[in-house]
Amino acid sequence: MRKPLVAGNWKMNGSRASVTDLLGGIRAGIGEIPKAEVAVCPPFPFLQMTEEALRGSSIAWGAQNLCTEPAGAFTGEVAGSMIREFGCTYVIVGHSERREYYGEDNQVVARKEAMARERGLVPILCVGETLAQREAGITSEVVADQLDAVLELSGVSAFGKTVIAYEPVWAIGTGLTATPEQAQEVHAFIRGRIAEQSADVAAGVRILYGGSMKPDNAADLMAQPDIDGGLIGGASLKPNDFLAICAAAHASC
Ligand SMILES: O=C(CO)COP(=O)(O)O
Numbered sequence: 306m307r308k309p310l311v312a313g314n315w316k317m318n319g320s321r322a323s324v325t326d327l328l329g330g331i332r333a334g335i336g337e338i339p340k341a342e343v344a345v346c347p348p349f350p351f352l353q354m355t356e357e358a359l360r361g362s363s364i365a366w367g368a369q370n371l372c373t374e375p376a377g378a379f380t381g382e383v384a385g386s387m388i389r390e391f392g393c394t395y396v397i398v399g400h401s402e403r404r405e406y407y408g409e410d411n412q413v414v415a416r417k418e419a420m421a422r423e424r425g426l427v428p429i430l431c432v433g434e435t436l437a438q439r440e441a442g443i444t445s446e447v448v449a450d451q452l453d454a455v456l457e458l459s460g461v462s463a464f465g466k467t468v469i470a471y472e473p474v475w476a477i478g479t480g481l482t483a484t485p486e487q488a489q490e491v492h493a494f495i496r497g498r499i500a501e502q503s504a505d506v507a508a509g510v511r512i513l514y515g516g517s518m519k520p521d522n523a524a525d526l527m528a529q530p531d532i533d534g535g536l537i538g539g540a541s542l543k544p545n546d547f548l549a550i551c552a553a554a555h556a557s558c
Pocket residue numbers: 314400472476477478479480515516517518536537538539540
């Protein structure tokens with residue numbers, strides 16, 4: 306049985322004041338939802354505050370990116386070991402915004418995925434197609450290439466320690482959500498691709514949905530057999546919305 310995960314990707318949002326409020330609101334409101342795991346991923350400068358605010362709670366935290374390299378002359382980069390030192394459990398890798406704006410290709414993302422695991426972090430590996438790719442009917446090829454880069458570099462066992470997030474790019478921040486059926490189709494494809502190499506790993510890997518997940522669509526999405534939680538952008542900045550999605554994940558089990 307896969308335990309659903311709801312992870313908030315705060316992207317480049319927040320200030321000391323707003324992060325204090327957000328963390329306080331989430332911690333105060335989370336209640337007892339033992340059937341779901343919850344995590345927040347703030348920008349790097351807020352990781353220490355996050356650790357201090359959430360230590361001892363049921364809520365985990367993570368970062369939004371890491372460097373492919375372990376340490377050294379990489380100005381502006383942040384190493385996995387540093388992220389780990391701030392108590393992070395998770396790190397997002399290969400978000401479509403990193404792929405699109407910072408030129409991260411499948412090989413770079415696969416190296417980040419491997420580095421995260423080497424440093425004791427659980428990668429949340431983002432995959433997904435653009436609108437043009439969906440309209441061209443190549444969604445499965447695009448997602449397969451994104452997965453295969455990790456399979457080729459690290460082997461199928463990587464997915465024993467990695468969470469996947471399917472995020473159709475056309476649904477991110479647009480208010481357009483994939484229908485539960487559209488999302489389930491791709492989630493099943495992802496699990497099937499991994500099952501070609503290991504049925505056990507495929508059965509255990511958590512596949513989150515991301516892209517305009519909100520309180521009013523979360524339950525329907527998470528009711529799908531291959532949707533194991535959500536990676537939440539905009540709604541994760543509003544404590545009540547985020548908490549409602551967490552409660553939906555708990556109720557989906
Ligand atoms: O990109 C996302 C999470 O990583 C999704 O963002 P939105 O929930 O704002 O669409």
